[in-house]
Amino acid sequence: MPELPEVETVRRGLEPAMVGARLMRVEQRRAALRFPFPDRFAERLTGAEVTALARRAKYLVAHLTSGEALIMHLGMTGRFLVSAGGRGEVLGQYHHEHGGEGAHDHVVFHLSNGTLVTYNDARRFGFMDLVPGDALDACRHLSGVGLEPLGPDLDGAAVARLFRAKRTPLKAALLDQRLVAGLGNIYVCEALFRAGLSPEAPAGSLAEADGRPTPAAHRLAAEIRAVLEEAVAAGGSTLRDHRQTDGAAGAFQHRFRVYDRAGEPCPNPGCEGTIARFVQAGRSTFHCPVCQEA
DNA sequence: AAGCGAACCTGGCTGC
C-alpha cells in the first residue's frame, strides 16, 4: 500500500479536482470496505462542497461544508482515478487497463465541475468514514496517530524521546504509527539503510541514558525526512497498485537502495556487502548486513 | 508488556 509519499501523491492529484467542487452524486457500490461505510454515507456527502483536502500520515481528509470531514485510507491497494465525466478518454483507458467494467471500483464521486473521482481497491483494506470536522484530531482514526515525519517536529530529539527505553527492534518501532506516522515497509527499510542502522537494533539504543539523542538518532530523523521528500518529489513508488490520479506510475521504485533488492550488491561505495532479506514480525526486511551492523 | 502469527481479501508471479 501506499505509504506517506504515495498518499501525498494522491492528495496532490485529487486536490485541484475536488477542492471547490460540490459532490453532486455519490455512488457507493458495496456496504463495506475494510469497515462498513458509515450510516447514510452517500446521503451525508451529497450536496456538500469540498473546502480542503489534507493528509495526515497515510490518511486523506476532505473537509466539507456540511461540517463533516471525509476520512479515507487506501489500505494496501486503494487508488483514486480522476477522469472527465461521460465517456472521458482517461476513464476508457483506465477501464481498458483494468480489463473490466470498473472491477473493484467501490465509490464514485460525481463532482459539480464535471469530474469523476473513482475509488478502486482490489483487496478492500482501505476504508472511508465521516467524522465531525471540528474534532478531527480527536476522532477514532487520528487520535492515536504519531508524529508527522515531514512536519517540523521530527528530529533526533523527537526520535530519542519516542524510542527511549524501548527494546523493540528499530524496524518495528518505525512501523508503529503511534510513534512516527506515515512510514511503511519500503521507507522504513530505505531510511534504516541510509542511516546505516541495523533493523534489529533496539529502538531504545537511539537515546542516551539521560534521554538525549545519539548521533544515530539525528541521522535517522534526517534520512526519514530525506527519503520521504525524494519519494514525494518522484510521485511515489509504483510496485503493483499505486498510481497517480491520472493513471501514471510513480518513479521512486527505481531509486530503492535495498527494498526488493535481495542478492544485489550494496549500493554504498566501497561496501562489499550483498543486500539480504529476512522476515521481521511477519514483514520482509531488506538490509545490507555489512554497513547496517548495529 | 512485548512480540509474534494470523486474519482481513484479491491478484500476480514463480515453479512444477
Next chain:
DNA sequence: TGCAGCCAGGTTCGCT
C-alpha cells in the same frame, strides 16, 4: 496450459 504456493505498500486482534 494449469494449478498450487508464495508474496504483496496496512492494520488489528488474540495468544504466548
